[in-house]
Amino acid sequence: MRKGKKHHQGNTNGNKSTSNGNEKKEHGSWKKKKLLDIHQALTSDPVDIETLRRAAVSEGGLMTDDIRRKVWPKLLNVNVFNLPPKPGRDVRENHKDFNQVLLDVRRSMRRFPRGMREAEREVLQEQLIDIILDVLRRNPQLYYYQGYHDIVVTFLLVVGERLAIALVETLSNHHLRDFMDPTMDSTKHILNYLMPILEQVDRELHDFMLRAEVGTIFALSWLITWYGHVLSDFRHVLRLYDFFLASHPLMAIYFAATIVLHREKEVKRSECDMAMVHHLLSKIPQDLPYEELILQAQRLFHTYPPGLLAKSAALQSRKSIAISTFQDFQLTTLRQRPDSVLRRQRQRLGNNGDLATRAGDALAVTPARPSTANQLVKMAVWGLSATLGAAALAVAQTALDWGPDFLLQLF
Known part of the structure; x- marks a missing residue:
């Protein structure tokens, strides 16, 4: 009887192990399919915005920051090869909101990853101030409100300064527009x-x-x-x-x-x-x-x-x-070209040097969450490499254009 009981128990444990293995396998298959669906949607011409929206809404959302850097611009109809210039230092001169923005950003330390070096956080805070003031300067119909910096810092940490400007500007004129009245x-x-x-x-x-x-x-x-x-x-915020x-x-x-x-x-x-x-x-x-x-x-x-x-x-x-403007905005997002096409259009204009800079800003990994000096150095080198080779890293019509991080998720 004891042997039988043990034998029965062993089978139960074995079944549980098999069940857990199947669940992991199914989860992995689900994730791979979602990644492939996103890739196919991004490389379709025009871009399959409805599939991207479903991916962003469905379980797990967009899953990684690397994918967000590719999908968020499409959801907001932002061309990563035609980004606004990096704000100059003069953006702060005589700006009516500068003092309030400065105070809010200085109080925003908890919005930055734990363990981030103070020097790096201070650089990002300066960029945060410049992004906010640049968007307000170029959109006088928009008024700053306390809490706006909490939205902007999320984009800064995920996509970097220049792409954040473009995304936040579009968002401010649409989804956030009612909050930005006088x-x-x-x-x-x-x-x-x-x-x-x-x-x-x-x-x-x-x-x-x-x-x-x-x-x-x-x-x-x-x-x-x-x-x-x-x-x-921060994971919940991104979701x-x-x-x-x-x-x-x-x-x-x-x-x-x-x-x-x-x-x-x-x-x-x-x-x-x-x-x-x-x-x-x-x-x-x-x-x-x-x-x-x-x-x-x-x-x-x-x-x-x-x-x-x-x-x-x-x-x-x-x-x-x-x-009242959302339906029209949604319609404009349906006519976007894939990044591979946008990249060729820029190349035909002969602005290859400017292209690399723009695409590098849009696609390079933002060093937002390093924990050691060694990681900072590695990410800085990676960032330079991504900038120099940005045209090759832009999303094209093969899975290789997603970069090695994306490929690893498929296997």
């Missing part, structure tokens, strides 16, 4: 979508929050920083940026609704008091089930679209620039 009225308008969503899904929770008179200000920092200011793990870049401008407020709904039992158990409920909701949990909430936010968006919610009295008095 007053907070448009931002409040976006926040006002939160309660109608909750009312549609959980009337009891909605009514509890109304009685508590908590309002929606607890979600302000979530919304205007795309959660960059309130999440401590949400993939999601929001591929989605409607209001998706950040739908995601806020899913967080509140996720915590509905906590909220209902709390004292029905403004201060108590605000304190509870304003402290966002760091262990949220992000993939689950992203799926739920998508379902809410399709079940209760903005047009349906806009019938609420609180949403009838104002129109959103970001919402």
Whole structure:
């Protein structure tokens, strides 16, 4: 009997091992397929934007910063071979927002990776200031707001200074446009979508929050920083940026609704008091089930679209620039050429030297998270090599153009 029991137990463990192995194999196959789908979408002519959006939204998002450096520009219709020039030092001269930007950036140390050398962080902070002021200088219709730097630093850490300028400028004129008005009225308008969503899904929770008179200000920092200011793990921030870049401008407020709904039992158990409920909701949990909430936010968006919610009295008095221009913006992204074609177009113009510089800025790995002096040296050398050979590293029509890091993920 004992032998039989042991034999039976051994089979069970063996089955578990086999099961785990199969799960890992399936996960690996899923990842390889996603990587190939992204590659094929990027090299299609025109670029298959819908596939890229699905990849950014679906489980795992874009997975690596290397892929983000290739896909984010396409999601925002930015040509990596035609980037704005690097800002000069004169960008700071007499700029009305310089002092406020300086203060905000100086307080942003927690947004940089732990272990980063102080000297490197200070360089990145200077670049962060220049990016913000350059975008504002060239777009006088845009007004700086506190929290904007939390969004810009995310792009800086992933794509580097020059490409960050182009991406942030486009984002500021579209997804973030309502936050960049001279007053907070448009931002409040976006926040006002939160309660109608909750009312549609959980009337009891909605009514509890109304009685508590908590309002929606607890979600302000979530919304205007795309959660960059309130999440401590940079991986989670990047996952949400993939999601929001591929989605409607209001998706950040739908995601806020899913967080509140996720915590509905906590909220209902709390004292029905403004201060108590605000304190509870304003402290966002760091262990949220992000993939689950992203799926739920998508379902809410399709079940209760903005047009349906806009019938609420609180949403009838104002129109959103970001919402009203989004459809046209989406259409412009559908006509993009793959980078291999854009590269040849630049080469025909005879600007090969300038091309290498531009493509190098767009595609070189940003030394954002080194932990030792040796790593800094290695990444600096890699960066120089990428700049010199940028034309060869740009995304072309073979998997080799994804670079060795990408190829390693396929096997």
